[in-house]
Amino acid sequence: MASKFSGIFWTWVHSSTGPKTTHFWAPVCNWFFPIQALYDWNRDPAKISKEMQCVLVCYSSLFMRWALRISPQSYILFCMHLFNATLQGRLLIRRLMWESSQQKAIEDKPTN
Amino acid sequence: MFGIVPKLQQYVCAWNFWPAFMKKFIMSEKGPFTIFFWTPLAKWGISIANIGDMRKPVEQVNTLQQCVIAWTGLLFTRWCFIIRPRVYSLVLCNFCMAQTGLYQLYRKHQQGKLFTR
Numbered sequence A: 001m002a003s004k005f006s007g008i009f010w011t012w013v014h015s016s017t018g019p020k021t022t023h024f025w026a027p028v029c030n031w032f033f034p035i036q037a038l039y040d041w042n043r044d045p046a047k048i049s050k051e052m053q054c055v056l057v058c059y060s061s062l063f064m065r066w067a068l069r070i071s072p073q074s075y076i077l078f079c080m081h082l083f084n085a086t087l088q089g090r091l092l093i094r095r096l097m098w099e100s101s102q103q104k105a106i107e108d109k110p111t112n
Numbered sequence B: 001m002f003g004i005v006p007k008l009q010q011y012v013c014a015w016n017f018w019p020a021f022m023k024k025f026i027m028s029e030k031g032p033f034t035i036f037f038w039t040p041l042a043k044w045g046i047s048i049a050n051i052g053d054m055r056k057p058v059e060q061v062n063t064l065q066q067c068v069i070a071w072t073g074l075l076f077t078r079w080c081f082i083i084r085p086r087v088y089s090l091v092l093c094n095f096c097m098a099q100t101g102l103y104q105l106y107r108k109h110q111q112g113k114l115f116t117r
Helices: A008-013 A022-030 A032-039 A050-069 A075-108 B004-013 B020-027 B035-055 B063-082 B088-110
Strands: none
Touching: A022 A032, A022 A075, A022 B063, A032 A075, A032 B063, A050 A075, A050 B035, B004 B020, B035 B063, B035 B088, B063 B088
């Protein structure tokens, strides 16, 4: 009689790269980066850090290439960094457009 | 993809003034013409950007982003110890990333703005 804890699912749970190990949770936690960018979809641009967003876009762009060059290739990591680069890039663009509009408002302000 | 980077690598390596150790570095598998060289630098960039942001007012610090940076930093520090081969520079990089994230969260907590967006 098959044990309750045999089968593909439980074999995976107890495996060396399963959910009881850091090997599993470290890449899962990487997904919190794009999830955070989604949560901050409408964040006030005055509160976005331009430098941090630049760094995150560069970081994800480089890791997209890295995910395809490592052995074995990790398409999930590639997708995660693709989403992250796009979403963090969106926040960066929001900030840059806000700065540009602020600059324009200062220039257009009538001087007495 | 189009073979540009290997051609550039060969071109740069052919310059006469490089000493032998520099040529070895340029042509190595983890040299400056490969992605394996630049990815740890990008990760260090996150810590450096966070250190730069410490001068800014806490309202500009994103709580959720710092939580994610701190948590992934800590988890990847642990991950770097269990993979083979161990790369201690990556351990240091992830540890610093986590520390800068935690310090930013502490700054927000000190001003009572940890849960404000």
